[in-house]
Amino acid sequence: MKIGELAQRAGVGIDTVRYYERRGLLPLPMRQLSGYRRFEAKDIARLQFVRRAKTLGFTLEEIRELLALSSRRGGDMAGVKATTTQKLADLESKIVELTRIRNGLRMLLNSCPGHGAVECCPILNALGGDENMSGSQSSDKPSDTSGNAARECCSAARTCQDTAPAPALSGLDPICGMQVDPQTTPYRTAQAGVDHFFCSAGCLQTFVATAAR
Structure with missing residues (x-):
């Protein structure tokens, strides 16, 4: 899918998608032969992950850390809990x-x-x-x-x-x-x-x- 469809399905603006790409929250997509960038369903899920984390008060830096932890299949969830615990303490x-x-x-x-x-x-x-x-x-x-x-x-x-x-x-x-x-x-x-x-x-x-x- 193209960036416009990705933004629409994820509920964000096109500029937001590009901003998240620059901040390293969204991997750079593959390009088609026509030159258009091609996004996949996993990119929608990633954008929705970012949106939900932001509503809970996580900063973009913290969200990047959570995404990195989530990509480590077979890893321990202790890092995720530690980050969330600190965020809760900050909010309180x-x-x-x-x-x-x-x-x-x-x-x-x-x-x-x-x-x-x-x-x-x-x-x-x-x-x-x-x-x-x-x-x-x-x-x-x-x-x-x-x-x-x-x-x-x-x-x-x-x-x-x-x-x-x-x-x-x-x-x-x-x-x-x-x-x-x-x-x-x-x-x-x-x-x-x-x-x-x-x-x-x-x-x-x-x-x-x-x-x-």
């Missing part, structure tokens, strides 16, 4: 990382009131702050971000809240311990069904980064 690690990122984004969305001055936006303040939103910290920074540092961020952020009334009897900011009025502060988030309120974007940012670890 990515799932953990993506889940943590999703939770961090969810907390940021919950913290944003969706109205007010943009300089008070907790999402922008968290992204532009010193805290690493991935949950990791550099070795030259202390792990304790409470105390004076947290109180300084509170003082700097009060310019965004100077029109708000004095806080009534309310809860406490879990980072710096200052009283917060839940009805007026724009800095809030929910975790495990519990609402938390903060006096500034800096305290909210510290809380979100800590909870994401």
Whole structure:
């Protein structure tokens, strides 16, 4: 069969077939007397193997290794299992990382009131702050971000809240311990069904980064 029929039957584009040939995933076909390349049924099976492996997350390099292992008739399947085991471990690690990122984004969305001055936006303040939103910290920074540092961020952020009334009897900011009025502060988030309120974007940012670890 010609390359067009091969591509159609395998469910890929002609350019994809040529690309796989260049990457060594598909052997170079024999040429007919007319000059056209001639593909066989085994080439369809090979392309389908590549497609299925890609949907499972294997890279082209890993697929090439699997194809090489599959061509060794009588060989041991230990290599195939080892490659698949490593791929599963990589995917599980990515799932953990993506889940943590999703939770961090969810907390940021919950913290944003969706109205007010943009300089008070907790999402922008968290992204532009010193805290690493991935949950990791550099070795030259202390792990304790409470105390004076947290109180300084509170003082700097009060310019965004100077029109708000004095806080009534309310809860406490879990980072710096200052009283917060839940009805007026724009800095809030929910975790495990519990609402938390903060006096500034800096305290909210510290809380979100800590909870994401």
